[in-house]
Amino acid sequence: EAGVAQSPRYKIIEKRQSVAFWCNPISGHATLYWYQQILGQGPKLLIQFQNNGVVDDSQLPKDRFSAERLKGVDSTLKIQPAKLEDSAVYLCASSLARSGRASEQYFGPGTRLTVT
């Protein structure tokens, strides 16, 4: 079974530029999550989708971050404009269902963003 795919793996941009990350979850997984992991910290949830609807975006900085999951499969996360403090690893995760062991989250390799 293929895992969660993310691209690009690395991205370097200057502050005030825009950037987009892509995630393809495990086939059949209805729930998709984006997390931000700053160096030395644990991941922090940015947004959760159930199919193509948003369940939780309470920690997403909506003035500069946006995310979509149009067909309930792939998702993109965008930052515009980027700030220095956005330098982090952006992790995508997915889960099959919301209950029982099927709620286990599986993570992709992440996209490492450096803002200069």
Add this chain to the structure above:
Amino acid sequence: KQEVTQIPAALSVPEGENLVLNCSFTDSAIYNLQWFRQDPGKGLTSLLLIQSSQREQTSGRLNASLDKSSGRSTLYIAASQPGDSATYLCAVRPWGGGADGLTFGKGTHLIIQP
């Protein structure tokens, strides 16, 4: 607001030792708890998932326990090996039918000396 704390922040031990990593959380209303491993520059690999109704889970040399009422979990690694060197993260999922994103601790950076 849920907070997850992991102790110690870093640990270095000789190969072959048994060791315990600790995780505590402030809100006992959790659905489950997961232990992850993260290698440098890589994503997270799930090691063990414990449902809130369970007390422990085992996988090979790993054993995780959960005491939901006291807000504690431990990850026990038996007969440590250099390949176990990584950062270990504990995360809890909230109880409830709505948002179920994980809350993570900062991790324990583990080094096993050959």
